[in-house]
Amino acid sequence: MKQLLILMLITIAGAKPLNVVTSIPDIADMVRMIGGNRVVVTSLATGKEDLHAVPARPNFLPILNKADLLITLGLDAEHAWLPALAKSARNPKITEGQAGWISLEKGITVLNKPTTIARTEGEQHPEGNPHFNVGPQAGHQMAHNIANALTRADPAGKSVYSAGCDKLCEQICAMETILAKKGAVLKGKKIVAYHEDLAYLCAYYGMIQVGTIEVKPGVPPTASHLKKIEEVARIQKADLIIHNQSQSAKIPKKLSVSTSAPVVKIANAVGAFEGVNSWIELQKFNLNQLLKAVK
């Protein structure tokens, strides 16, 4: 018995942790919460960038080269920068389509799904809206998808991942109670979004998106489009104009002057601002930003 215990301790002490790389810090935070000591996790993006266009840094390739798993949001959100990088990293198991490349959209009710998949004019959401991490309602599914991916890659850690997932889901439930109570006043508020990244947030709080500053996801506004949005925002009496950390406030501020709707800056990823260090903090931060503006 004693020998078995010593052997088990040696095995645990010597077990190599699962090396997980994630596209954005939201996923890294959840992997850390679920995997504990069985994983080491690195996020490529810092959360300050535009998720669709994260500039490659020199350390990305060595990080990807050593990865056991690469976990992404999916729905082609990272299409412009990640598949090519993963391919260059000389680590075939994590290239797109292989077992080590994980997309988290499974089980998510995808919003803004197009009838045909196209990337014309730089369309960044060809498979539907990939910003489900911004919506509080996606937390449980993201956690379960991550726990399943970790378990598939490291079956011996199943009980650890299952317990980690349960613990995280408990915290998400507690968060949802707070958000539902505090966020009730947002129901029916009309918003103008800069990018199409607020669909899940709007659905959760019952806000209504009356316009989008970008012509299409990733396609900058033209003068005629802005004129149209300004008119719509005025006629619809928009309550808020919302942009994220990676976008200039210039156009939202201009729209705010002509429509009298306040500008709100939200985080569309963990790490976007100081104090937004976890996915739960992201949800609380965004709610507070919205509440400050409607008051």
Ligand SMILES: [Zn+2]
């Ligand atoms: Zn987008």
